Amino acid sequence: MKFLDEYFMRQALKEAIYAFEKNEIPVGAIIGFKNNIIAQAHNLTKKLKDVSAHAELQVIGAAELYLKGKYKSLKECSLYVTLEPCIMCSGAILLAKLGSLVFGASNISFNKVIHNIESSLLLESFFKKRRKYL
Amino acid sequence: MKFLDEYFMRQALKEAIYAFEKNEIPVGAIIGFKNNIIAQAHNLTKKLKDVSAHAELQVIGAAELYLKGKYKSLKECSLYVTLEPCIMCSGAILLAKLGSLVFGASNISFNKVIHNIESSLLLESFFKKRRKYL
Numbered sequence: 001m002k003f004l005d006e007y008f009m010r011q012a013l014k015e016a017i018y019a020f021e022k023n024e025i026p027v028g029a030i031i032g033f034k035n036n037i038i039a040q041a042h043n044l045t046k047k048l049k050d051v052s053a054h055a056e057l058q059v060i061g062a063a064e065l066y067l068k069g070k071y072k073s074l075k076e077c078s079l080y081v082t083l084e085p086c087i088m089c090s091g092a093i094l095l096a097k098l099g100s101l102v103f104g105a106s107n108i109s110f111n112k113v114i115h116n117i118e119s120s121l122l123l124e125s126f127f128k129k130r131r132k133y134l
Numbered sequence: 135m136k137f138l139d140e141y142f143m144r145q146a147l148k149e150a151i152y153a154f155e156k157n158e159i160p161v162g163a164i165i166g167f168k169n170n171i172i173a174q175a176h177n178l179t180k181k182l183k184d185v186s187a188h189a190e191l192q193v194i195g196a197a198e199l200y201l202k203g204k205y206k207s208l209k210e211c212s213l214y215v216t217l218e219p220c221i222m223c224s225g226a227i228l229l230a231k232l233g234s235l236v237f238g239a240s241n242i243s244f245n246k247v248i249h250n251i252e253s254s255l256l257l258e259s260f261f262k263k264r265r266k267y268l
Contacts, residue, residue: 048195049198049199049202050194050195050198050199051194051198051226051229051230052191052194052195052226052229052230053195057186057191060184060185060186061182061184061186061187064183064184064185065183065184068183086225086229087221087222087224087225087228088221088222088223088224088225088226088228088229089222089225090221090222090225091220091221091222091223091224091225092185092186092222094221094222095185095186095220095222096185096186
């Protein structure tokens with residue numbers, strides 16, 4: 001993993017921690033363009049009462065709003081997300097024509113490609129906490 | 135196609151026509167619960183400058199907002215959409231646990247299952263009009 005990838009993933013993890021603190025499923029995402037973060041977001045399914053309010057859809061929406069036709073698409077941008085995208089988000093990533101994708105924890109439903117211990121631990125800890133109070 | 139399916143699809147088509155009139159890609163969707171429409175929406179990618187603002191995501195969000203925990207999920211509801219859902223929307227339909235799906239025009243990228251002439255003509259007409267002004 002390159003230095004910039006690591007820096008961006010750490011910012012995405014900050015977003016995931018922020019979600020955790022708000023009792024949202026802790027997934028964070030950022031979109032980077034060259035050395036800059038142009039959008040950051042986290043899962044908002046609980047707050048918005050919307051199963052589709054995943055971190056990736058939130059951050060793609062925010063990036064597009066920020067760019068507003070400044071670039072024709074997000075093809076020169078990279079998406080960093082702390083959890084492997086689901087089918088819906090993978091579709092959105094394709095639609096947004098994002099140049100590249102780096103993800104942290106593997107989604108156990110999918111193939112394991114990259115594994116990021118911190119992202120996994122944060123998710124495990126969230127679901128342990130949730131189960132405790134159920 | 136049952137009478138109720140046809141009625142709901144006609145309402146979805148009205149949404150698609152509304153999108154067409156606003157120069158949005160003309161796809162409309164409704165969510166039905168028993169005999170009632172609980173949410174209706176159309177593609178808003180142009181207005182929201184968001185490639186993920188497809189009719190299905192809009193209508194699922196609207197239905198969830200309307201239901202607000204009234205039912206645990208949308209599993210007793212049906213989604214009617216004038217165009218075969220893309221990968222992103224198919225993922226969202228699974229996440230929302232929608233009970234059933236009826237779509238109009240086939241997306242030429244996917245397998246052809248159901249074909250609805252009116253929905254196809256509306257889309258063809260939109261893209262013809264768009265090409266004329268490019």
